[in-house]
Amino acid sequence: MFLHKIDEELSLRLFNVNDAKEFFNLTIQAKAYLKEWLGWLDYTNKEEDSLEFIKATLNGVIETGGFPKTTAIIYKGKIAGIIGFNELNKTHRIGVMGYWLGQEFQGKGIMARACQSYVEYGFTELGLNRIEIRVAEENRKSRAIPEKLGFTKEGTIRQAEWLYDHYVDHVIYGLLVDEWKNKK
Template identity: 80%
Template sequence: MFVYKIDEELSLRMFNEKDATEFFQLTIQSKEYLKEWLGWLDYTNEEEDSLAFIKATLKGVIETGGYPKTTAIIYKGNIAGIIGFNEINRLHKIGVMGYWLGQQFQGKGIMMRACKAYIAYGFNELDLNRIEIRVAEENKKSRAIPEKLGFQEEGKIRQAEWLYDHYVDHVIYGLLAEEWKQNN
């Protein structure tokens, strides 16, 4: 099983079906908090929904030739959130990264460390040339991550996502493998 140890308290690992209960509980506990920026939460209402998501992530391993597209963020032994490539274009070697963290795990530097590790994984293991992060324009916490990690703000997609009762614009950030390697 894929496990990427970041430090003594943080690692990334491939989901397995046994994670469904814990992952569902994390999602439900953070649901109202996460709804500000994630539009899919109304479709997660029972543990089976989380299990279906996990099964889909396991199929993603086949698409990448044995590498997970999505991993659980494990903080001190508990699932704290998720990080992964929502899309991978193998022809052009582009990955579009997404992430979220449970409310109780905010403010500990977890996501910054997880993103840095996942970017290295994308460039070094998946042989990507470009990684994109798309973030709702007003989501300042999430925008701070690519900005601190050396991504370039490249533009905005107007009304890119429907969030329950309104559209939000997305800012697109991009980072090239050569830029990452120069700075790391």
């Protein structure tokens, strides 16, 4: 099982089917908060929905030849959120990263540390040349992560996503492996 310890309180690990209840509860607790920026929450209504998602993440390991695309963020033994590559393009060696945290876990530096670790994983283990993060333009907390990690703001895609009753623009951030190596 994939487990990456970041520090004494934080690690990333592969989801397993026994996580369905805890992950569902985290999602439901954060639903109102997350709905401002994530468009899939209306499809998570019962524990089985989280279980199906977890099974899909496990299939992603097969797709990548044994490397997880998505992992649970574990903070002090609890599932705090999720991080992963929503898209992986093997031909062009590009990964598009996504993430979210439960509201009670905000403001502790968890996501910045998890993203930094996932960027390293993408460049070293997956052999990516480019990592992108796409964030709703008004989502200041999520935008702070790539900005803190040295990603370049590359532009804005207008009306990139439908969120329940309106469109939101996405800001695209990119980091190349050579840039990442030079910053290390």
